[in-house]
Amino acid sequence: MTPTIATIRGRAIRTAFTILAAGAAVLAPASPSHAWDAAGHRLITLLALDHLSPQMPEFLKQSDTRTRITENALEPDRWRSVRLGQLVHLNNPDHYLDVEDLEAYGLTLRDIAPLRYEFISQLVLARERAGENFKGRPINPARDTAKTDQWPGFAPYAAAENYGKLISSFKVLRILEKLADSSRQEQVLAERGNVVAIMGVLSHYVGDLAQPLHTTHHHHGWQGDNPEGFTTRYTFHSYIDGGVLDIHALTYESLKDAHVIDRPVETMNPWSAIIEHVERSHAEVVPLYQLDKSGELTKEPGKVLISGRLVDGASMLAALYNAAWQAAEPTEKDIENFQKYDGFVPPPAVNTPPAAVK
Ligand SMILES: [Zn+2]
Known part of the structure; x- marks a missing residue:
C-alpha cells in the first residue's frame, strides 16, 4: 500500500481538489485507492514475463530487466501523486472504465469507438442529443x-495506445539488431530502455482492467439501488487492491505455476481482445460483491476469484507483449526508411571545459 498517493478518480475524492494558478496545478488529497496495490501489479507483470515467446530478445528474460519492467508497471500510479492539473486530468481517467455509465449515452462496451477522441465525440454528441433529459x-x-467526472474512463484506450508504442519500440530495436552496427550501441541501449518503460506502463493499464472495481460505477462500494444489500463501504476498493491478496497469500511464488491462457490478439487491431478483457473483469463485479456479503471472499471462493483475476491480467498482458513483438517484424522498407531518416552520427566525446584561469 502507498496510501499517500492521490486517489485514482477525481470523483472518488472526499477531500476537495484545489486548483492553483488558473488550473496549472491541482492538489490531490491522500486517499488509498489504486488498482491493485504495487504487489498486485508486480505479480501480474512477472507472470506475464514468464510467458514471453521464445523469439523475444534475451535481455527481456534477465532478472534485472524483469525487475525494471515490474517497477515501471507502478509508474502510472506514481504520476497521480504529481498535483499538476494537466497531468491529473489526463492520467486519472486512464485507470478505469465505468461500464454502467455508458448506458446514459446509449452505448455498450461493444459499440464504443476504438479511438479515444472518437469515443469522446460519441459521448458529447449523445449528451447534446439528450439535452436536459441526460x-x-x-x-x-x-x-x-x-474535470474528469463527466467521463466514464479511458483505460482500454490507454492499454491500446501503449500497445502501439510497444510495437514501435520493438520495431526500432529489431531494426537496430539487423543493422548490427557497433557504433549504434547507445541507440540500442536507449531503445531497450523504452521497451522496458513501455512494457511496464502497458502492464499497469492491463492490470487495472483485470481488477473488476476498475470496470464499474460501484468502484468504492455499491452505489444507488441496492436490492441485494451489498456493501457500500468506501474502503472496499482498497481491500480488493491489496488486503484480500494478503489474506490469501497471493504472491508471484504462489501463482507462478498457474495456467496462463494464450489469448488471441489480432496484432494490428487489439481492440476486441482488450474489450473482451474488460468484459471478463466486469462480469466479476457482482460475484465479488456477493462473496463479500456471504463472507466467502476470505475463503476458498474468494481466493479463486481474485487469483483468477490476477492470472487473467497476466494472460492478457503476455498476449499483448507477444503480439506486439510479432507486429514489429521490420520489413526491408522499414530498415531502409530508418536509415534514411535516422541520420545517426555518434556524438563527439564529452567536451571538457578548460580549467578556469586564475
Ligand atoms: Zn492504476
Missing part, C-alpha cells in the same frame, strides 16, 4: 476540479 452521473463541480 441521465448521466451528476457532477459536483466543487469536487471535480480535475
Whole structure:
C-alpha cells in the first residue's frame, strides 16, 4: 500500500481538489485507492514475463530487466501523486472504465469507438442529443476540479495506445539488431530502455482492467439501488487492491505455476481482445460483491476469484507483449526508411571545459 498517493478518480475524492494558478496545478488529497496495490501489479507483470515467446530478445528474460519492467508497471500510479492539473486530468481517467455509465449515452462496451477522441465525440454528441433529459452521473463541480467526472474512463484506450508504442519500440530495436552496427550501441541501449518503460506502463493499464472495481460505477462500494444489500463501504476498493491478496497469500511464488491462457490478439487491431478483457473483469463485479456479503471472499471462493483475476491480467498482458513483438517484424522498407531518416552520427566525446584561469 502507498496510501499517500492521490486517489485514482477525481470523483472518488472526499477531500476537495484545489486548483492553483488558473488550473496549472491541482492538489490531490491522500486517499488509498489504486488498482491493485504495487504487489498486485508486480505479480501480474512477472507472470506475464514468464510467458514471453521464445523469439523475444534475451535481455527481456534477465532478472534485472524483469525487475525494471515490474517497477515501471507502478509508474502510472506514481504520476497521480504529481498535483499538476494537466497531468491529473489526463492520467486519472486512464485507470478505469465505468461500464454502467455508458448506458446514459446509449452505448455498450461493444459499440464504443476504438479511438479515444472518437469515443469522446460519441459521448458529447449523445449528451447534446439528450439535452436536459441526460441521465448521466451528476457532477459536483466543487469536487471535480480535475474535470474528469463527466467521463466514464479511458483505460482500454490507454492499454491500446501503449500497445502501439510497444510495437514501435520493438520495431526500432529489431531494426537496430539487423543493422548490427557497433557504433549504434547507445541507440540500442536507449531503445531497450523504452521497451522496458513501455512494457511496464502497458502492464499497469492491463492490470487495472483485470481488477473488476476498475470496470464499474460501484468502484468504492455499491452505489444507488441496492436490492441485494451489498456493501457500500468506501474502503472496499482498497481491500480488493491489496488486503484480500494478503489474506490469501497471493504472491508471484504462489501463482507462478498457474495456467496462463494464450489469448488471441489480432496484432494490428487489439481492440476486441482488450474489450473482451474488460468484459471478463466486469462480469466479476457482482460475484465479488456477493462473496463479500456471504463472507466467502476470505475463503476458498474468494481466493479463486481474485487469483483468477490476477492470472487473467497476466494472460492478457503476455498476449499483448507477444503480439506486439510479432507486429514489429521490420520489413526491408522499414530498415531502409530508418536509415534514411535516422541520420545517426555518434556524438563527439564529452567536451571538457578548460580549467578556469586564475
Ligand atoms: Zn492504476
